[in-house]
Amino acid sequence: KTCKGTGAHDDALKGEEIIGTAPGTYQFEPAATLLPDGRIVALYITRGSMFEGNALGVSAGTKHDQPFSTAKQSHFDPWVARDRTGIVHAVWYGFDGRDQNGEIGYSATKDGVTWRPPVAVHDPADCTNPEGECLDKPMIAIGPDPKARGKDVAYVMYSADDAGLRVRAMRGELLGPPVTALAGIYGNAVVGRDGRLHIVALNGGPLGGFG
Numbered sequence: 237k238t239c240k241g242t243g244a245h246d247d248a249l250k251g252e253e254i255i256g257t258a259p260g261t262y263q264f265e266p267a268a269t270l271l272p273d274g275r276i277v278a279l280y281i282t283r284g285s286m287f288e289g290n291a292l293g294v295s296a297g298t299k300h301d302q303p304f305s306t307a308k309q310s311h312f313d314p315w316v317a318r319d320r321t322g323i324v325h326a327v328w329y330g331f332d333g334r335d336q337n338g339e340i341g342y343s344a345t346k347d348g349v350t351w352r353p354p355v356a357v358h359d360p361a362d363c364t365n366p367e368g369e370c371l372d373k374p375m376i377a378i379g380p381d382p383k384a385r386g387k388d389v390a391y392v393m394y395s396a397d398d399a400g401l402r403v404r405a406m407r408g409e410l411l412g413p414p415v416t417a418l419a420g421i422y423g424n425a426v427v428g429r430d431g432r433l434h435i436v437a438l439n440g441g442p443l444g445g446f447g
Contacts, residue, residue, distance in 0.1 A: 255295040256280055263293060267314045271297075272322040277348035279304065279314040279326050292328065296348025306330050306341055306354045317378045319388040324348065327357065327374040327392055335368040340394045342376075357404065359414045362396035370397040372421065379427020381407065391433050395421035401437050 245252065255278055256263045266280035275297035282293040289310035294302040308330030316326045324345050331338040340358035345351045363370040374394040381389035390406040400419045405412040420437025427433050 255300050256282070256293055257301060265312070265314060267316045267326070269316050269318045269324055271318070271324065271348060275348065277316065277324050277345070279316055279328070281311060281314065294348060294351075296345075299349055302349065304343075304351065308332060308337075308339065308341070311341075313373055315375050317376045317390070319378045319390065321388075322346065325376055325378065325390055326351075327376045327394075329372060329374055329394075330354075331368055337366060338363060338368040338371045340371055340374045340392065342392065357392050357406070357411060358394055358396070359402070359404070362394075362399060362402060362414065371395070375423075375425055377425040377427050377433060379433075380429065380431040382431035383407075389427075389431075391425065391427065393417070393425060393435070401435065403433070403435075 255276065256266070261283065263280050263282045266278050268276055268278040270276055276295070278295045280293050281290045283290050290312060292304035292306065292311050292314060294304045296302065309332045310330070312329045314326060314328040316324055318324050326343050328341050329338060330341045339356040341354045342357040343351045343354045358371055372395045374392065376390055376392050378388050378390045381387045392404045392406055394402055396402045400416045401421060402414045403417045404414045417435050418437045418439070420439040423435065423437035425433060425435045
């Protein structure tokens with residue numbers, strides 16, 4: 237589908253650059269942040285056709301269209317954030333088949349090119365059904381750690397079945413126990429200068445996702 241429009245840019249937003257056209261035929265759901273040197277890192281979904289699983293692709297600086305491999309057949313909802321040391325942290329939802337064996341995946345990178353091996357960061361107790369459909373919509377927010385002066389803490393968030401929006405604090409490779417923050421399932425989050433985590437989320441009504 238071609239988006240309608242003249243293609244004209246506001247003067248303040250000139251200099252468009254295409255950073256992702258592959259792997260796959262089309263791309264969607266990009267998430268992006270900047271490295272300390274100003275280069276952009278973007279993680280996005282890419283698909284060869286409507287009948288194929290969703291892969292992940294990465295663009296970092298001038299290195300575009302890099303494949304991002306995980307053990308899962310399909311992926312949704314990439315989200316990225318950068319800490320004070322310049323490391324970029326990423327989360328996404330990965331699954332097999334139509335929605336089996338789902339997991340909230342996590343990886344990190346210093347340069348957008350070399351990534352840590354992906355790992356699952358959700359609490360296994362939040363999804364015990366192998367048929368899936370109990371995890372969704374991951375997010376990550378990073379900011380000052382109120383328990384460690386001069387360091388950051390990463391908050392991994394995701395929806396878990398009927399439990400609402402779950403939050404786990406990540407300090408290095410140590411994951412804290414999950415807590416339920418809200419009844420909603422998806423939204424946005426930011427960590428304030430005082431280290432407090434602020435979250436907004438959609439709480440569905442009688443029509444489901446239309447809250």
